[in-house]
Every structure is written in structure tokens, then in C-alpha cells.
Amino acid sequence: MEFKISKELITQIENLIQQNNIVELETILHEIHFADIAEIMNDLDTSEAIYIFNLLDSEITAEILLELDEEVRETILSTLSAKEIAEELDELDTDDAADIIAELPQSKKAQVISELEDVEHAKDIVDLLRYDENTAGGIMAKELVRVNENWNVLTCVKEMRLQAENVTRVHSIYVVDDEDRLKGRLSLKDLLTTSTKTQISDIYIKKVDYVRVETKDVEVARIMQKYDLEAIPVVDELGRLVGRVTIDDIIDIIKEEADKDYQLAAGISQDVEADDSILELTKARLPWLVLALFGGFISVKVLGIFEPMMESHRMLLFFTPLIAAMAGNVGVQSSAIVVQGLANNSITGSLWNRLLKELSLSLLNGSILAGILILGSHFLLGYEFLIGITVSIALLSVIVIASLIGTFIPIVLDKYGVDPALATGPFITTSNDIIGIIIYFTIAKLVLGI
Numbered sequence: 001m002e003f004k005i006s007k008e009l010i011t012q013i014e015n016l017i018q019q020n021n022i023v024e025l026e027t028i029l030h031e032i033h034f035a036d037i038a039e040i041m042n043d044l045d046t047s048e049a050i051y052i053f054n055l056l057d058s059e060i061t062a063e064i065l066l067e068l069d070e071e072v073r074e075t076i077l078s079t080l081s082a083k084e085i086a087e088e089l090d091e092l093d094t095d096d097a098a099d100i101i102a103e104l105p106q107s108k109k110a111q112v113i114s115e116l117e118d119v120e121h122a123k124d125i126v127d128l129l130r131y132d133e134n135t136a137g138g139i140m141a142k143e144l145v146r147v148n149e150n151w152n153v154l155t156c157v158k159e160m161r162l163q164a165e166n167v168t169r170v171h172s173i174y175v176v177d178d179e180d181r182l183k184g185r186l187s188l189k190d191l192l193t194t195s196t197k198t199q200i201s202d203i204y205i206k207k208v209d210y211v212r213v214e215t216k217d218v219e220v221a222r223i224m225q226k227y228d229l230e231a232i233p234v235v236d237e238l239g240r241l242v243g244r245v246t247i248d249d250i251i252d253i254i255k256e257e258a259d260k261d262y263q264l265a266a267g268i269s270q271d272v273e274a275d276d277s278i279l280e281l282t283k284a285r286l287p288w289l290v291l292a293l294f295g296g297f298i299s300v301k302v303l304g305i306f307e308p309m310m311e312s313h314r315m316l317l318f319f320t321p322l323i324a325a326m327a328g329n330v331g332v333q334s335s336a337i338v339v340q341g342l343a344n345n346s347i348t349g350s351l352w353n354r355l356l357k358e359l360s361l362s363l364l365n366g367s368i369l370a371g372i373l374i375l376g377s378h379f380l381l382g383y384e385f386l387i388g389i390t391v392s393i394a395l396l397s398v399i400v401i402a403s404l405i406g407t408f409i410p411i412v413l414d415k416y417g418v419d420p421a422l423a424t425g426p427f428i429t430t431s432n433d434i435i436g437i438i439i440y441f442t443i444a445k446l447v448l449g450i
Contacts, residue, residue, distance in 0.1 A: 005036060005039055005040055005043075009028075009040070010040060010043055010044070013025065013028065013040060013044070013048075013052075014044065014048060016028070017048050017051050017052070022055065025052075025055065026055065029052065029055070029056065034063040034064050034067065035063075035067045037052070037056075037060070037064055038064045038066075038067030038068045039067070040052075041053070041064070041068060042068060042069045042072055046072070046075050049072055049075075049076065050075075050076055050079055053076050058088055058090075058091050059091055061088060062088045062089070062090075062091035062092050063091075063092075065077075065088060065100060066092070066096055066099075070103070073100075074103065077100070077104065082108060082111035082112045082114075083115045085100075085104070085108075085112045085115075086112050086113075086116045086117070087115075088100075089112065089116060089125070090116060090117055090118060090121065093141045093142075093168060094121065094124040094125050094128055094141050094142040094143060095128060095139060095140060095141035095142075095243075095249065096141075097121075097125050098125050098128040098129055099133075101113065101125060101129065102129060102133065113125065113126060124142035127142070127242075128140070128142070128243075131213060132214075134216060134217050135213060135214055135215060135216060135217060136211045136212065136215040136217065136234045136245055137213030137214065137234065137242075137243070139217050139220070139245055139249045139253070140234045140242070140243030140244060140245045141243055141244060141245075141246065141249075142242075142243050143166055143167045143168070144163075144167060144172075144174060144233070144241075144243065145160055145163045145164060145167060145172075145173050146163070146173075146174045146180075146241055147159060147160065147173060147174070147175055147176070147186060147200055148175075148176060148177070148200065149175050149176070149177055149183050149199075149200050149204065150177075150178065150199070150200070150201065151199075151200050152196065152197050152198060152199055153191060153194050153195065153197070153200065153203075154196035154197070156186075156191065156200055157191070160173065169246075171230045171231035171244070171246060172185050172186075172230075172231055172233070172244075173185060173186040173188065173191070174208070174241055174244075175200060175204040176240075176241050179238075179240065180240040180241055181235075181238065181239045181241070182208065182210055182233055182235050182239060182240070182241045183206065184204045184205050184206040184207065185204065185205050185208045185233075186200065186203070186205070187203075187204075187205060190203045190204075191203075208233065209223065209227055209229060209232055210232060210233045210234065210235050211223060211233075211234055211235075212234070212235055212237070213234055213235070213236050213237075213242060215234075217253050218253065218257055220232065220245055220250065220253075221250045221253045221254050221257070224245070224250050225250070225254070229247070231244050231245065231246045231247065232244065232245050257343070288427075291427070291430065292429075292430050295430030295431070295433065295434060296430075298434050299324075299433055299434055299437060302434060302437050302438055303320070305441075306441040306445075309441060309444065313387075313448060315383060315387055316387075316390075316391075316440075316441070316444055319391045319440070320437060322391075322395075323391075323394060323395060323398055323436045323437065323439075323440045324433040324436050324437060326369070326395060326398060326399060326402075326436070327398045327399075327401075327433055327435065327436030328402075328428070328429040328432050328436075330362070330365075330398075330399050330402040330403055330406065330432070331402040331403070331405055331406035331428040331429065331431075331432040332406065332428055332429060333403075333406065334358060334362075334402070334404075334405075334406030334407045335406035335407070335409065335410050335420075335428050338354075338406070338410045338411060338420070342410065342411070342414050342420050347411075351408070351411055354407060354411065355404055355407055355408065358403045358404060358407040359400065359403070359404065361403065362399050362400045362402075362403035362404070363396075363400060365399060366395065366396040366397075366399035367396060369395060369396075369399065370392035370393070370395050370396045371392070373391060373392045373395055374388040374389060374392045375388075376388075377391060377392075386447075386448070389447070390443065390444050390447040390448055391440075391444075393443050393447060394439060394440040394443040394444060397439050397443060398435075398436040398439050398440065401432075401435060401436075401439060402432045402435070402436065405428065405431065405432060405435070406432075409427075409428065
């Protein structure tokens with residue numbers, strides 16, 4: 001059953017905090033999932049969020065920390081001692097613990113690590129901190145189940161029982177050699193249906209998907225998404241098994257990338273949220289608005305060049321917004337499809353084949369729209385057919401050019417390592433507006449003989 005956080009519930013919790021009614025407050029919170037408690041804490045005042053955090057056990061608060069907004073988590077962590085933070089981290093998997101330590105001030109990181117009770121847990125966390133956060137090494141967890149290819153099934157089962165105590169969920173059983181190099185994976189069905197004396201080397205599956213520690217996180221997400229994997233092993237430069245990436249981490253990466261691309265497409269150059277400060281939001285949004293403003297200056301300058309033409313044929317001016325809007329819309333449509341294809345790695349063939357396909361599509365769409373424009377301009381707006389034909393030819397030309405630009409630019413940006421999502425925002429819209437106006441008045445000048 002889906003749980004919904006109501007304003008009434010938040011108000012009730014606020015009242016219980018003010019009344020210091022610990023018993024009733026604990027009763028309510030123990031019935032709520034930790035992710036929902038985190039959402040409630042994000043909506044409370046800082047002092048109230050800290051009150052709830054101090055009220056709950058470490059088993060719950062450790063999970064809550066992961067779900068909190070970054071600002072709230074930072075505030076709560078600043079109120080805790082190194083030992084208290086270490087107690088929280090002892091309850092978490094190594095990847096989650098490493099993420100939280102990475103957010104701490106440099107002076108506090110070493111203190112927290114030294115306070116961790118489990119020495120092996122601390123070593124694993126330190127090992128993870130050396131990897132770039134945007135790589136497989138940076139998002140992997142050390143907790144996994146591994147068995148040696150030289151063991152028999154009975155030994156394997158015994159060792160798995162010991163290892164599974166530290167693993168929240170066993171997605172796969174990985175097989176390694178004496179040097180810890182990844183050799184394959186073990187089917188649970190084969191393990192259960194095989195004699196206890198059988199060697200693991202005789203039954204394990206040699207084909208196994210894996211990534212290296214330096215593999216980018218977005219590439220890990222693409223591989224797991226493509227092959228429907230719940231987890232994927234991570235190996236180092238020597239092929240040794242060092243960790244695994246699980247689907248919950250991949251979902252977060254997919255969401256982050258989608259949010260990032262959406263913001264880039266909207267002309268927001270930094271990763272921001274609605275609750276960020278006005279200064280942060282301004283820094284993220286202003287650069288593209290300035291670019292759009294300068295693009296507007298160019299558009300005005302272009303219109304000034306064709307001012308004599310508009311004086312003799314004023315009705316041409318009325319179609320200018322239509323041409324500019326269609327150029328921007330078509331360009332964004334084309335670039336959005338290409339950007340999505342690049343993200344999914346589904347674009348195949350050469351650039352020229354892609355442009356040829358887009359040319360055919362734009363000619364078809366443009367011809368239909370041009371026909372509608374000719375009829376509409378005459379029968380609905382009352383303009384003579386020559387004006388309609390002029391604007392329609394311009395519209396067809398603009399649609400073709402905008403489609404080709406919207407296809408070409410993201411592919412080129414991707415080729416040179418620039419995020420192609422940039423091409424779906426103001427960059428494409430502004431450039432196509434300017435080009436569209438130039439094409440429109442140039443064709444009008446040729447057709448009307450001005």
C-alpha cells in the first residue's frame with residue numbers, strides 16, 4: 001500500500017515535538033518507512049529534524065541519512081561527533097558509507113574513519129574513497145559473495161553462509177581463482193541440485209558481464225539497463241574482483257543523468273534544485289539567458305537589414321514569429337531524438353545516413369505544413385496566394401535546415417566529448433531563429449522580386 005505524507009501528519013509531528021511527547025512520536029515514526037521519515041524531516045525546521053534524528057536508533061537513522069536532502073544531511077552531521085557518525089556508518093554498506101564520508105570536511109574524515117569499530121569495514125571504505133565518484137569504483141560496494149573455483153559444493157555453501165551475513169541482498173555468486181581474478185558466476189540452482197563433492201570449477205558459468213573500476217558510471221548504467229542486470233561485478237586492472245554495483249545505485253545515476261539532461265535542454269548549466277538559493281539558481285540560469293539575449297540582438301539586426309522589404313510588404317512581418325517558432329520547434333524535436341538515441345546508444349550508421357533520413361522526414365513534414373499554410377493564409381487570413389506560396393516555400397526551407405542542424409550538432413558535440421543535451425536547449429532554438437529569419441526574407445525577396 002502506498003504511503004502518502006499529508007500536511008496533517010507533518011503538523012501532528014510538529015505538535016508532538018513541541019510537546020516533547022516522545023512516546024506517541026516514536027509510535028508514529030516506527031510505523032513509517034525510513035524514506036518517508038526522511039521526506040518528513042526535509043520539510044521540518046532544522047531543530048525539529050535533529051530532534052527526530054536523535055530520537056531514533058542507528059539502524060534507522062543510518063538509512064535516513066542516505067535519503068535526506070544534502071543540506072539537511074550536512075546540518076545533522078555537523079551536530080554529531082566523529083564517534084556518533086562512525087556508529088551510523090557501521091550500519092551501512094561500504095558504498096553508502098563512503099558517499100557520506102566524502103561529504104564531510106577534510107579535517108573530520110580521518111577522525112570518523114578511526115572511530116569505525118569494524119577494521120575491515122573501515123579498510124573497504126578507505127579503498128572506495130580513492131576512486132573517482134563518477135566511475136564504477138566510486139559507486140561500487142565491497143559487500144558480495146565470492147567462491148573459489150577450487151572449492152567443492154559443500155565448502156562453497158559453508159563459506160557463502162559466512163559471507164552472506166554481511167550482504168544485505170545476494171544478487172549473484174561470483175567465482176574467482178586463487179589470485180581473486182573473476183572467472184565467472186555460479187547458478188544457485190546448480191548449487192542446490194549438485195552433489196556436495198562436485199568441484200565448483202565443473203559447474204560455474206564462465207560467461208559473466210563485468211565492468212572495470214575506471215568505467216564511467218553512465219556506461220555502467222547503460223550496460224546494466226541493456227542486459228537487465230540487478231548487479232554487475234567490478235574488477236581492477238588485473239582482473240581481480242573488487243566489488244559490485246547494484247541496481248539501486250544505477251537507478252540514482254539514471255535519474256541524475258535524466259535531471260541533468262533535462263536542465264541542460266532547458267538552458268540550465270548547473271545541477272540545481274528548486275530549493276537552492278537565489279544566487280545558485282541565478283548562476284545556473286543566467287548564462288543561457290544572456291546567450292538568448294545576444295541571439296535576440298542578432299535577430300533584431302537581421303530584421304533591420306530587411307526593413308525596406310517589410311515597408312513595402314508589411315504582411316511579411318506578421319509571419320516572422322511563425323517562421324522563428326517553427327524553426328526552433330523543429331530543431332528541438334530533431335535534436336531531442338538524436339540526444340535520446342546517443343544516451344541509449346541506439347544510433348547506428350554514418351552521419352550522412354542519419355542526415356539523409358532527417359532530410360526525407362523534414363521534406364515530408366515541411367510539405368504537409370506548407371500546404372496547410374497556403375490554404376490557411378488565403379482562406380482564413382485573407383492574404384493573396386502569392387504571399388501564402390512565398391511563406392510556405394520559406395517554411396519548408398526553414399524546416400529542412402532546422403532539422404539538419406538539430407541532427408548534426410548533437411552528433412558533433414558527442415563526438416568531441418561535449419554533452420549533446422546542450423543542443424536541445426537555447427543553443428539550437430536561438431541559432432535556428434536567426435537562420436530561419438534570414439532564410440525567410442531571402443526567399444521572400446527572390447519570390448516577390450523585391
